[in-house]
Amino acid sequence: MSTVFESFQKMKYPVSFGLLTRNVIKADRCCLCGTCVASCSLQAIDIVNGVPKLVGPCYACGSCYSGCPQTVEALTNRKEMELAIFGRTRNEDESSGIFKASYAARTKIGTIKDKCQDGGVVTTLLFAAFEEGLIDSAIVSAMSDKEPWKPIPKIATTPDEIVNAAGTKYAASPNISLLGQAHWGRSLNGIAVVGVPCQVYGVRRMQFFPGAATRYAEKVKYVIGLFCMENYPYEKLFLKYIKEEKGLNLAEITKFDIKKGKFLAYKGKELVLEVPVSETKDYTLGSCHTCPDLTAEFADISVGSIGSPAGWSTVLVRTDKGEELLNAAIKKDYLEIKDLKDVEPGIKLVHKLSKAKAKQIEKLKT
């Protein structure tokens, strides 16, 4: 496998947390995925006040740097990862990455319908996988009890915990940091990880990149990717913009959404905020300005709303494992499912927006 990664052959050791700080964190390219935290065998990295910090000794092993999805090396050598996962690189017409089937789907489970963001497919896949004994845990983003809409990475080990984490929280959630805990502290064996594209890339680097902490990702069985156009630090979007500037009480909001270029907030059925998403641009994570991946191109299965009608999810099945997950939900009769070809706007829109997002990489300062 290591022969695929020419960029690894070019790495000059020793590589320390200092290099990650200089090249990624101080360069405002950290997406807060948490991969570096999970990667350190000395557990010397923690997220402190929303930033990865060294809290112990560093012996310059380079694992955190190798796992990070936001180094220039990682961002400019994505083809290596494609080759490692799919055994080939994409063709010209595969603007949203390699996938073997595409669907529009929505859940049939009432409790998931009540909580989910779009078609409830992500939660339904996890729910079915749990019931079928394919997984014993899922890394998801739950919501803080104390700070409304603050995502809290969580290892869910029951169907209730999986369902409770449904719904999108539009803030960075260092989900991948929990792979450290999963390795050191718990006897988990089949983990499904849910994450936005950069988090998916972090997990894949941990699994495949030779210099990364591959042993800490051994228990990851499935990677479910979410489409993602942009994300925000919690403090900037929720505390500064929504609470301070827009005067909304976060505890009263029942759903946030981004649809058709609008950022929306609902109190029950009442729409209480509708602004162009461009108005939130100054509050996004720095990493999102150069991010080339809309559809989580390295996931086993990717899920988003773009391409499908309201209340449905677009589903891109990329690997055999992704197919296994979807089949588990179909076998339980938990999903309504259509070929993506049979819905509008379908894959055309997904490809169009993927192409536009891929161009963002041209802004990367190398």
Ligand SMILES: Cc1cc2nc3c(=O)[nH]c(=O)nc-3n(C[C@H](O)[C@H](O)[C@H](O)COP(=O)(O)OP(=O)(O)OC[C@H]3O[C@@H](n4cnc5c(N)ncnc54)[C@H](O)[C@@H]3O)c2cc1C
């Ligand atoms: C920051 C962000 C930006 C997104 N932008 C787009 C977009 O531009 N276009 C688009 O089509 N779709 C986007 N999505 C995906 C979309 O919001 C839904 O998550 C997706 O359509 C799946 O819907 P669902 O009903 O199947 O998910 P659900 O069944 O509701 O499950 C959602 C899952 O997402 C997890 N989750 C929630 N918040 C986060 C978070 N902050 N980080 C990681 N995991 C989280 C939950 O733990 C849960 O497991 C975005 C998601 C996020 C988190």
Ligand code: SF4
């Ligand atoms: S992973 Fe290695 S390089 Fe990174 S902080 Fe830990 S010891 Fe240092």
Ligand code: SF4
């Ligand atoms: S992008 Fe992820 S791995 Fe890189 S520094 Fe930030 S949290 Fe760590």
Ligand code: SF4
């Ligand atoms: S836009 Fe890219 S970098 Fe930003 S949160 Fe989404 S996947 Fe991560």
